[in-house]
Amino acid sequence: MYKVGEVVLYGANGVCEITEITTKTIGKISVEYYVLKPVCSDSSTLFVPTHNEQLVSKMRDVLSSDEIKNILSQKTDNEIWIDNKSERCERFKEIIAGGDCKKLVELIRRMHFHSKIQLQKGRRLHMSDERFLKEAEKMVCDEVSIVLNIDRGEVLPLVLAG
Template sequence: MYSIGEVVLYGSNGVCEITEITTKKIGKDSIEYYVLKPVCSDSSTLFVPTQNEMLVSRMRVVLSSDEIKDILSQKTDNEIWIDNKAERCEKIKEIISGGDCMKLVELIRRMHFHSKLQLKKGRRLHITDERFLKEAEKMVCDEVSVVLHIDRNDVLPLVLAG
């Protein structure tokens, strides 16, 4: 169970603060919700039913400063790329929905490496890959900027340095 004031990563919505835990009556049922406010954007308030295991599983407390620094210091084997588009999309969806910062950082690094290779051939990343890359970058950049207290625009160079 999470508490009011905790800062969590909630899937691709990024870093959010739990501003309250409230109960809303829907029909005859009373349902308890976590009320999440995104920290890095002014987007709408999110309501996550506390009893919905699938949705709550998309929430996790943000990492510590030391955990972030450890992840950023690790090297990534950028050569690993899944050529089959359908397989790649499934794997990327799995990584993004899992919200594991280390896997997201590895994904971002690999996709940037692959993008550079494509540019050398006069090509670009597939539009689907670009969309996934932006989503992964948002999740990581939001979390790293909040935890390390640095500007969001300074995060991607740190991620790609590994």
């Protein structure tokens, strides 16, 4: 069970702080919730039922500084690209939903590599690919900037250097 004050990654919502654990009663049913505030956005508050295993499984502790540095230092095989758009979208959805930083970094690197190839051909990424890229970048940049205590703008060059 998580505690108030802990910082977690919550799916595509990014890095959040658990600001409280509260109970809300709807009708005769009382449900305990984690109250999450995204660290990089003041605009929303998330309520995650503490006993909902599916939703709680989307929460994970942020990585340590050493874990992030290890992920960023690993090389990525940029040549792997899924040509079938629907298969690619499903795979990207899985990666983003999983929230695994290593897979997200690999996804960002592959997409930037593919984007360069597309630009050389006078093309761009598909709109859906761009959306996935932005979501993956947000998740990684939020976590890396918080853990390494660096500006968000400094993160993407670190990710792409691998």
